[in-house]
Amino acid sequence: xxxVICHVKWGLIVLLLGVGSSVSLFANVGSAHLLPLNCSELLxxxxxxxxxxxxxxxxxxNEQRDLAxxxxxxxxxxxxxxxxxxxxxxxxxxxxxxxxxLCFYREQKDPLRTITYNxxxxxxxxxxxxxxxEAKVEDAIFLAEFEREQKMRYEHQIEKNRExxxxxxxxxxxxxxxxxxxxxxxxxxxxxxxx
Numbered sequence: 001x002x003x004v005i006c007h008v009k010w011g012l013i014v015l016l017l018g019v020g021s022s023v024s025l026f027a028n029v030g031s032a033h034l035l036p037l038n039c040s041e042l043l044x045x046x047x048x049x050x051x052x053x054x055x056x057x058x059x060x061x062n063e064q065r066d067l068a069x070x071x072x073x074x075x076x077x078x079x080x081x082x083x084x085x086x087x088x089x090x091x092x093x094x095x096x097x098x099x100x101x102l103c104f105y106r107e108q109k110d111p112l113r114t115i116t117y118n119x120x121x122x123x124x125x126x127x128x129x130x131x132x133x134e135a136k137v138e139d140a141i142f143l144a145e146f147e148r149e150q151k152m153r154y155e156h157q158i159e160k161n162r163e164x165x166x167x168x169x170x171x172x173x174x175x176x177x178x179x180x181x182x183x184x185x186x187x188x189x190x191x192x193x194x195x
Contacts, residue, residue: 035115039103046095049102055117070130074137093140101133
């Protein structure tokens, strides 16, 4: 009886360890190959959506060449924008656009079903959504570059103003010193005349 209980306990431990490791394996796989269920606006996390988007693009390289190329171009533009701009984590506007595009599908079309990266319905949706997404990405990059250029111009103007202010301060100090010396000289002269 004791050996049966020991075998049952040992079997449960092995089973729990096996389930625990398989859950962690599925958790890692799910992050890139399953469309996330959570589309919360309060604490948006774009990374799983960008990973899923990339998985769809790479998986469709053989069958959906044009779609895959366009999706990979969106991701390349995302990387280029990230490399030229000092975005902090989760601020890249392309990430937000990818998340919103996929969340629209998740919320409006298929809120509860498990959606894999090679699901025909998500691929059909992305075929329709890629053109508006590309336009939004171009607009976001244009706006980001415009703001970056404006910031650089403002910083340049501020630096130019600093140099001008420095020059004016130096000139004012020279003028003040000369004027002070003249006033002091006149005061000494007047004091001598009163003797």
